[in-house]
Amino acid sequence: IEEQNNQELLSHLGDMHHADIAEILDQLTLDEATYVIKLLDSEKTAEILMEIDQDDRERVLENLTPKEIADEIEEMDTDDATDIISNLSVELKDEVFKNLKDREHAQHIVELMRYDEDSAGGLMAKELIKVNENWSVTGCMEEMRAQAENVTRVHAIYVVDNKGKLKGRLSLKDLITAPSNANIADVYIENVDYVDVHTSAEEVARVMQKYDLEAIPVVDEIGRLVGRITVDDIIDFIRDEADKDYQMAAGISEDVDADDSIWELTRARLPWLVLALFGGFIAVTVAGQFESAMVNYGFLFFFMPLIAAMAGNVGVQSSAIIVQSIAKGTLTGSVWKRLLKEVGLNVLNGIILSIILFLGAHFILGRDYIVAFTVSTALISVIIIASLIGTFVPIMLNRYKIDPALATGPFITTSNDIFGLLIFFTIAKYMLGF
Amino acid sequence: IEEQNNQELLSHLGDMHHADIAEILDQLTLDEATYVIKLLDSEKTAEILMEIDQDDRERVLENLTPKEIADEIEEMDTDDATDIISNLSVELKDEVFKNLKDREHAQHIVELMRYDEDSAGGLMAKELIKVNENWSVTGCMEEMRAQAENVTRVHAIYVVDNKGKLKGRLSLKDLITAPSNANIADVYIENVDYVDVHTSAEEVARVMQKYDLEAIPVVDEIGRLVGRITVDDIIDFIRDEADKDYQMAAGISEDVDADDSIWELTRARLPWLVLALFGGFIAVTVAGQFESAMVNYGFLFFFMPLIAAMAGNVGVQSSAIIVQSIAKGTLTGSVWKRLLKEVGLNVLNGIILSIILFLGAHFILGRDYIVAFTVSTALISVIIIASLIGTFVPIMLNRYKIDPALATGPFITTSNDIFGLLIFFTIAKYMLGF
Numbered sequence: 001i002e003e004q005n006n007q008e009l010l011s012h013l014g015d016m017h018h019a020d021i022a023e024i025l026d027q028l029t030l031d032e033a034t035y036v037i038k039l040l041d042s043e044k045t046a047e048i049l050m051e052i053d054q055d056d057r058e059r060v061l062e063n064l065t066p067k068e069i070a071d072e073i074e075e076m077d078t079d080d081a082t083d084i085i086s087n088l089s090v091e092l093k094d095e096v097f098k099n100l101k102d103r104e105h106a107q108h109i110v111e112l113m114r115y116d117e118d119s120a121g122g123l124m125a126k127e128l129i130k131v132n133e134n135w136s137v138t139g140c141m142e143e144m145r146a147q148a149e150n151v152t153r154v155h156a157i158y159v160v161d162n163k164g165k166l167k168g169r170l171s172l173k174d175l176i177t178a179p180s181n182a183n184i185a186d187v188y189i190e191n192v193d194y195v196d197v198h199t200s201a202e203e204v205a206r207v208m209q210k211y212d213l214e215a216i217p218v219v220d221e222i223g224r225l226v227g228r229i230t231v232d233d234i235i236d237f238i239r240d241e242a243d244k245d246y247q248m249a250a251g252i253s254e255d256v257d258a259d260d261s262i263w264e265l266t267r268a269r270l271p272w273l274v275l276a277l278f279g280g281f282i283a284v285t286v287a288g289q290f291e292s293a294m295v296n297y298g299f300l301f302f303f304m305p306l307i308a309a310m311a312g313n314v315g316v317q318s319s320a321i322i323v324q325s326i327a328k329g330t331l332t333g334s335v336w337k338r339l340l341k342e343v344g345l346n347v348l349n350g351i352i353l354s355i356i357l358f359l360g361a362h363f364i365l366g367r368d369y370i371v372a373f374t375v376s377t378a379l380i381s382v383i384i385i386a387s388l389i390g391t392f393v394p395i396m397l398n399r400y401k402i403d404p405a406l407a408t409g410p411f412i413t414t415s416n417d418i419f420g421l422l423i424f425f426t427i428a429k430y431m432l433g434f
Numbered sequence: 435i436e437e438q439n440n441q442e443l444l445s446h447l448g449d450m451h452h453a454d455i456a457e458i459l460d461q462l463t464l465d466e467a468t469y470v471i472k473l474l475d476s477e478k479t480a481e482i483l484m485e486i487d488q489d490d491r492e493r494v495l496e497n498l499t500p501k502e503i504a505d506e507i508e509e510m511d512t513d514d515a516t517d518i519i520s521n522l523s524v525e526l527k528d529e530v531f532k533n534l535k536d537r538e539h540a541q542h543i544v545e546l547m548r549y550d551e552d553s554a555g556g557l558m559a560k561e562l563i564k565v566n567e568n569w570s571v572t573g574c575m576e577e578m579r580a581q582a583e584n585v586t587r588v589h590a591i592y593v594v595d596n597k598g599k600l601k602g603r604l605s606l607k608d609l610i611t612a613p614s615n616a617n618i619a620d621v622y623i624e625n626v627d628y629v630d631v632h633t634s635a636e637e638v639a640r641v642m643q644k645y646d647l648e649a650i651p652v653v654d655e656i657g658r659l660v661g662r663i664t665v666d667d668i669i670d671f672i673r674d675e676a677d678k679d680y681q682m683a684a685g686i687s688e689d690v691d692a693d694d695s696i697w698e699l700t701r702a703r704l705p706w707l708v709l710a711l712f713g714g715f716i717a718v719t720v721a722g723q724f725e726s727a728m729v730n731y732g733f734l735f736f737f738m739p740l741i742a743a744m745a746g747n748v749g750v751q752s753s754a755i756i757v758q759s760i761a762k763g764t765l766t767g768s769v770w771k772r773l774l775k776e777v778g779l780n781v782l783n784g785i786i787l788s789i790i791l792f793l794g795a796h797f798i799l800g801r802d803y804i805v806a807f808t809v810s811t812a813l814i815s816v817i818i819i820a821s822l823i824g825t826f827v828p829i830m831l832n833r834y835k836i837d838p839a840l841a842t843g844p845f846i847t848t849s850n851d852i853f854g855l856l857i858f859f860t861i862a863k864y865m866l867g868f
Contacts, residue, residue, distance in 0.1 A: 249754075
């Protein structure tokens with residue numbers, strides 16, 4: 001199809017949904033994708049651009065002229081347009097702004113660029129339907145028809161006073177079922193959830209999920225309605241956060257996908273492996289300190305991977321639960337109570353596992369009582385310490401505003417390995433004497 | 435407040451949002467929570483019940499009479515009502531059904547109970563607004579006002595033919611902006627995304643996200659409109675899936691929260707630790723096979739935790755990427771190509787890490803060239819094998835319809851530990867000869 005057969009290509013793509021076209025473009029080469037984007041009209045390509053992978057998007061945009069980019073921007077909602085423009089180089093930004101014909105649209109974008117990307121201001125769009133509380137229902141319907149032109153989907157109609165302050169909301173349903181001679185002031189619902197432009201994205205997601213909202217209005221410092229955030233932005237945010245935490249737990253930084261280049265994947269993964277390797281060096285040194293055990297109790301070294309693995313697993317279990325609770329905002333109560341509970345839980349698990357280890361070491365591996373007992377005692381100590389570290393570290397990271405998910409990755413596994421081995425050999429040294 | 439001061443409590447809770455009340459109830463004891471639920475009217479409590487934690491909900495319901503449960507059910511949307519009833523015991527189910535006054539509601543619930551929980555049929559609600567293509571816009575408005583009573587939020591109006599088959603959709607916006615003398619057939623949009631009752635929940639989530647839908651109609655085997663799924667159900671589903679994958683990676687089965695009881699948390703975590711412990715036993719045995727190395731090359735054992743940790747980390751990195759791609763539905767192309775890429779990537783990482791290890795072992799730990807070279811060679815081999823296992827296992831699990839996230843947990847870490855040690859000692863044995 002790629003043989004410059006424009007007519008056929010156009011009629012083919014014309015009927016397709018923009019998300020489907022985006023999927024096809026992801027399979028094409030950069031030149032082919034750019035060619036298709038240039039061919040289609042900007043109304044359609046603006047939506048396609050928002051669907052394709054961010055890296056691909058940046059590359060396609062590099063091949064477009066400032067004029068062409070401006071055409072795309074004109075067709076986008078203000079929030080998407082702001083995302084695109086923010087990622088352009090400084091000179092390109094200026095060029096694109098010069099080419100924007102819709103001055104109001106341009107002004108909105110400039111306003112949105114002021115806000116932090118992870119705040120309500122950075123997530124919101126300027127497109128919304130607002131009505132004045134003093135209007136009549138009939139007048140309101142007229143006005144809304146005009147405003148609705150700019151808004152892709154109507155979630156709610158926001159009611160403001162003469163100063164632009166948010167007073168309440170109206171659903172289309174309410175408007176349809178209201179008597180046509182009523183005033184807006186008589187029918188609107190005063191109780192409306194809203195967020196401030198400076199509210200963090202996490203908090204916006206939490207509020208919208210808690211109250212099952214499909215859109216939430218955003219107000220400025222003095223309560224004036226300045227934008228709205230829709231649920232699809234929040235879904236993307238939730239998904240990205242979950243992905244980030246998951247990848248962090250697996251020792252992968254940055255947001256990468258199986259389809260990314262080897263170079264991108266390496267950059268995201270190698271640093272964690274280097275960290276783990278240095279942790280491994282320390283573990284080697286720790287083990288080396290107890291070399292004297294090798295003469296009489298050499299088989300103690302056989303247990304090292306077991307001890308390290310148990311310490312790692314317990315630590316990750318403990319921190320994963322805490323990280324999730326922090327992400328969901330359900331972590332309440334004192335740190336000490338939480339630590340106590342985690343210790344209680346792991347004493348329980350530790351006793352069961354130590355008994356299994358004792359029986360296994362004595363009856364299956366044929367070690368004598370004292371050795372089996374030593375290894376089991378070390379195991380339960382390691383489990384308790386690992387769970388304490390696993391609980392404490394994410395809580396502390398969160399307190400100092402560092403992403404607690406960091407604690408579930410190779411970082412905690414590696415430190416638990418080292419502490420685990422140190423505890424193991426120290427206990428063995430005192431109990432067996434070497 | 436809990437001192438039976440009903441009047442004050444009622445006026446206090448009366449103004450609050452149901453999600454806020456649910457948050458308070460989560461902090462109370464079971465008896466207190468049940469007391470509050472019984473006090474408030476069923477319209478409010480039905481919503482509260484849907485917000486509180488599932489375990490708490492089941493316990494509260496046990497304290498209610500079938501009549502009281504039926505009152506709650508009457509107030510719920512069909513999808514929520516079905517979830518609640520499905521979790522009741524068989525006898526209680528019958529009792530509750532006998533107490534349902536709204537026969538249509540009851541019939542809808544029975545219909546929904548037929549579907550698998552993780553299919554579109556299991557997610558959908560019967561509440562929706564549908565209009566016949568032969569109606570006029572004015573008649574349609576009338577009809578809609580009546581239907582809208584039952585529907586909490588109107589996302590779209592679905593258009594059906596005389597046989598009930600889905601023909602298209604209409605947004606409220608279209609309806610408002612349409613000339614009032616038009617017929618529905620003239621104004622509706624034919625192009626409508628829909629899913630089948632048997633479509634899997636994952637697929638529904640994928641489609642709704644891809645096309646940014648807020649609601650999607652569900653049709654039966656012969657194309658008749660039978661329900662709709664709204665975006666908030668999908669958000670819950672996405673969140674649950676991400677949580678499940680994350681917990682699975684951390685070695686926690688079942689969906690638990692930091693606030694669950696010690697017993698619940700133990701049940702979710704202990705089995706994985708037992709698994710890891712048995713893996714540890716095998717590792718001990720593997721190391722024991724190479725006991726002869728202890729005489730001349732005892733320090734090789736010091737490297738065991740390092741090798742095991744690297745094998746575990748690399749394996750988890752590889753499988754996490756695959757698991758995420760599977761979850762997002764972006765895993766395309768052949769398995770062999772994917773394995774080749776992963777190997778390429780890990781050869782690159784492996785070379786860099788082996789060089790660091792070689793330099794570290796020789797210059798810092800002071801081992802001679804041949805030993806440092808042996809350990810480095812073992813490391814790169816272990817990394818490549820671990821990445822192959824990490825890539826291959828989730829793809830295979832998925833092919834056999836087992837949750838691929840299983841592969842990111844202690845399961846893969848443990849097997850990689852064992853394989854890693856086996857490879858390490860085998861290579862060392864051949865290179866150093868012991």
